[in-house]
Amino acid sequence: MSQSKKIILSGMRPTGKLHLGHLVGALENWVSLQGEYQNYHLIADYHALTTNPDSSEIYKNSIDMLIDWLSAGLDPKKSPMFRQSRIKEHAELHLIFSMLITTSRLERNPTLKEQVRDLEMETMAYGHLGYPVLQAADILLYKGQVVPVGEDQMPHIEITREIARRFNALYAPAHPVFPEPEGKLTKFARLPGLDGRRMSKSIGNTILLSDSADEIKKKMKGAVTDPQKLRKGDPGHPDICLVFAYHNKFSPLEIGEIRTGCESGALGCVDCKMRCADKIATALEPHRERRSHYESHLDEVKAILHDGEEKAKSIAHQTMEEVHAAMKMG
Numbered sequence: 386m387s388q389s390k391k392i393i394l395s396g397m398r399p400t401g402k403l404h405l406g407h408l409v410g411a412l413e414n415w416v417s418l419q420g421e422y423q424n425y426h427l428i429a430d431y432h433a434l435t436t437n438p439d440s441s442e443i444y445k446n447s448i449d450m451l452i453d454w455l456s457a458g459l460d461p462k463k464s465p466m467f468r469q470s471r472i473k474e475h476a477e478l479h480l481i482f483s484m485l486i487t488t489s490r491l492e493r494n495p496t497l498k499e500q501v502r503d504l505e506m507e508t509m510a511y512g513h514l515g516y517p518v519l520q521a522a523d524i525l526l527y528k529g530q531v532v533p534v535g536e537d538q539m540p541h542i543e544i545t546r547e548i549a550r551r552f553n554a555l556y557a558p559a560h561p562v563f564p565e566p567e568g569k570l571t572k573f574a575r576l577p578g579l580d581g582r583r584m585s586k587s588i589g590n591t592i593l594l595s596d597s598a599d600e601i602k603k604k605m606k607g608a609v610t611d612p613q614k615l616r617k618g619d620p621g622h623p624d625i626c627l628v629f630a631y632h633n634k635f636s637p638l639e640i641g642e643i644r645t646g647c648e649s650g651a652l653g654c655v656d657c658k659m660r661c662a663d664k665i666a667t668a669l670e671p672h673r674e675r676r677s678h679y680e681s682h683l684d685e686v687k688a689i690l691h692d693g694e695e696k697a698k699s700i701a702h703q704t705m706e707e708v709h710a711a712m713k714m715g
Contacts (some may be wrong), residue, residue: 386587392547393418394529396427396469398436404591404664406576407583408457409634414533416458424464425527425697426454431469431476431519434582435512452686453594456675465693472694474701478708479515486518486544487553497541501628516517523547525563526701533569557711562704576634577627580607595676598666605662610654617653628654628661635664 395415397407428447434440454466461479469475491497491514517540517592522530524545532542546565551593553561577583578590585591592604608628613623623629623644632643641659646652650653679686 388681389704390421390423391530392459392528392532393422393424393425393533394427394527394566395431395533396432396494396523397449398429398433398448398499398584400433401446401449402595403450403453403654404584404586404593405685406591407453408518408580408594409576411533412454412457412459412537415454415464418533419449419460419463424459425465425529425700426459426466426693427523428468429523431518434514435510448683448690448710451690452676452679453672455679455686455689456594456672460623461689461693465696466690467697468690469692470702472526472697474705475519475522477705478526479519481708481712482518482522482548482552483515485548485555489515490544490547490679491515491517494540494544496537517541517544518548521548524566524705525549527659527697528564528566528704529566531569532566535575536570539568539570542566549567556708556713562707562711577630579604579627581609581627584631592665594669594672596669597673598662601660601666601669602662605658605665606655608658610658614647614650617656618650619651620650621647623647628658631661631665632657635661635668678699 395411397403397411399664401413415424415426428450430443430447435441435448451466457459460467476654494517497514511615520541521544525548532538532545534542536554549561549563549565556562575583578585578588579592580588580590582588582590586593592601596604605628610628611621611623612628613619614626626647629643632640636643643652643657647657
């Protein structure tokens with residue numbers, strides 16, 4: 386594959402409409418990298434099965450997520466978008482890679498241990514243990530050189546590098562087939578959910594990118610704040626208040642004034658929340674407008690998906706030809 390730009394492969398599991406955490410933790414970064422890199426974006430529908438084997442909503446959720454990707458500014462002409470399940474080579478390369486890593490290595494993955502604890506899993510499916518192996522296949526199938534990730538995903542990138550190194554050493558020492566990709570940490574810190582926990586739709590503590598201004602205000606009213614600031618006039622501690630974390634993102638030009646008002650007690654929590662809600666609603670207005678267009682033009686969305694999948698199939702087929710040749714499998 387001849388490329389003048391470095392290649393990025395990034396993706397998400399399809400869980401439906403996206404929230405603010407997806408925007409600040411991934412989407413804004415993906416959009417900003419479109420001109421600098423050759424991007425490929427994966428709808429990781431096989432990965433979605435690792436935490437919920439019910440596949441009945443996956444297609445609908447995939448379309449909803451794709452609409453949010455497009456509404457956030459991903460350009461299908463620059464960044465092909467496609468479903469993992471429609472490119473059979475993902476599963477084939479995953480099988481080959483699974484022969485190149487031990488279960489004990491996968492069990493040492495700190496991200497796995499954290500997920501098992503968070504999900505309170507009594508038993509673990511192989512798909513969960515082998516998640517980073519399939520992820521390695523996702524990345525390396527497109528010769529990914531850079532992977533935008535949060536810190537919690539860096540151990541997965543190291544596993545991908547180990548697998549690439551192992552394959553090249555075994556089968557292609559003179560002419561390596563796969564690069565060893567580097568993780569590119571996202572710039573903005575993780576945004577907490579409205580209850581202070583990790584933002585997740587499953588626990589209902591999110592603001593969706595598709596939420597109306599009224600829905601955003603209603604949700605912000607329930608956001609937790611500094612527990613020591615009980616009423617207007619009490620001095621606040623903005624650095625422990627999640628609403629202030631939202632202001633850091635959405636009210637950067639006013640952040641000094643907001644801090645001063647909070648610390649002095651002049652700015653009450655209710656006013657602070659509504660001020661933040663207005664800023665978020667204004668920031669998301671262009672996204673909602675574009676989403677409305679795509680929701681009423683689903684044929685356009687499906688055509689974008691089909692075109693991305695055709696491009697992905699071509700690249701995946703070429704990579705697997707190189708894999709088969711290197712392995713001397715005919």
